[in-house]
Amino acid sequence: xxxxxxxxxxxxxxxxxxxxxxxxxxxxxxxxxxxxxxxxxxxxxxxxxxxxxxxxxxxxxxxxxxxxxxxxxxxxxxxxxxxxxxxxxxxxxxxxxxxxxxxxxxxxxxxxxxxxxxxxxxxxxxxxxxxxxxxxx
Amino acid sequence: xxxxxxxxxxxxxxxxxxxxxxxxxxxxxxxxxxxxxxxxxxxxxxxxxxxxxxxxxxxxxxxxxxxxxxxxxxxxxxxxxxxxxxxxxxxxxxxxxxxxxxxxxxxxxxxxxxxxxxxxxxxxxxxxxxxxxxxxxxxxxxxxxx
Numbered sequence: 623x624x625x626x627x628x629x630x631x632x633x634x635x636x637x638x639x640x641x642x643x644x645x646x647x648x649x650x651x652x653x654x655x656x657x658x659x660x661x662x663x664x665x666x667x668x669x670x671x672x673x674x675x676x677x678x679x680x681x682x683x684x685x686x687x688x689x690x691x692x693x694x695x696x697x698x699x700x701x702x703x704x705x706x707x708x709x710x711x712x713x714x715x716x717x718x719x720x721x722x723x724x725x726x727x728x729x730x731x732x733x734x735x736x737x738x739x740x741x742x743x744x745x746x747x748x749x750x751x752x753x754x755x756x757x758x759x
Numbered sequence: 760x761x762x763x764x765x766x767x768x769x770x771x772x773x774x775x776x777x778x779x780x781x782x783x784x785x786x787x788x789x790x791x792x793x794x795x796x797x798x799x800x801x802x803x804x805x806x807x808x809x810x811x812x813x814x815x816x817x818x819x820x821x822x823x824x825x826x827x828x829x830x831x832x833x834x835x836x837x838x839x840x841x842x843x844x845x846x847x848x849x850x851x852x853x854x855x856x857x858x859x860x861x862x863x864x865x866x867x868x869x870x871x872x873x874x875x876x877x878x879x880x881x882x883x884x885x886x887x888x889x890x891x892x893x894x895x896x897x898x899x900x901x902x903x904x905x
Contacts, residue, residue, distance in 0.1 A: 654836060661831035668767070668829065683828060724840065731836045738887040742879045743837045749876030750844045756869030757847055 642706040643715055647722035649699035654723075655730045656692030662735070663688065717758035721751040764885055768833065772842045774826040780846035782819030784853060789813035834885040841877045848873050 664670070664682050671679040683689055706715045728747040732739040739747075764772070789812030790796075796803045807813050830839045848870045854860040862870075 753872030
């Protein structure tokens with residue numbers, strides 16, 4: 623009975639840990655994809671800056687609802703990371719959320735942005751994901 | 760059709776890599792001087808804004824966000840993101856050769872993997888072109904050879 627209760631507590635802890643880490647990654651991916659989608663709609667910022675100046679470029683970016691939703695998602699991800707770091711060791715939370723974000727971005731870019739994520743880009747995502755994890759060792 | 764980047768666009772990607780890593784390092788150095796900030800003394804965050812290292816770090820990170828958004832306006836997300844990851848390599852190399860910290864074999868292995876990952880995408884096209892029924896909605900420069 624006691625052993626069963628201990629196992630239950632342990633499992634809940636592991637579940638909570640990964641729910642918070644996945645929440646950080648999902649909100650980060652949403653932020654990246656929304657921001658990238660907004661920038662694609664706005665167009666080449668170098669050209670806009672050449673035509674309308676820096677103020678015009680800033681206005682073009684900040685008046686995009688998609689961009690603002692992206693920034694909101696990034697802010698949520700930041701606070702989710704702060705919450706995660708208060709419960710989970712940084713040596714697990716930081717690399718795990720960063721690695722999941724890299725892989726999640728590859729999936730989301732293919733699914734929502736219709737990017738051509740070919741074998742080369744999948745390999746890059748996997749290599750970077752593994753590399754980020756090893757850097758934390 | 761393969762898109763290649765202009766020298767100016769490579770400079771923007773270089774700025775993405777450097778400003779993020781240098782900005783984080785400056786913030787870290789500054790916050791160590793400011794000391795630990797607790798939830799009950801959030802006013803210390805305001806005093807941190809008087810620290811030159813913290814202000815420099817924030818300016819660097821503002822530069823990062825501007826160059827990151829610029830890069831996303833003419834390149835795919837899956838092309839730009841590995842470039843940002845290269846910043847981790849810059850931090851590790853700075854810590855080894857500037858701060859003289861020990862870099863473990865795991866970290867060297869991680870650096871090699873990230874460099875390989877960045878190399879994979881750097882050789883490929885930077886932007887996916889979509890067939891559009893409404894050409895006017897396409898980004899202005901999407902059709903230009905880069």
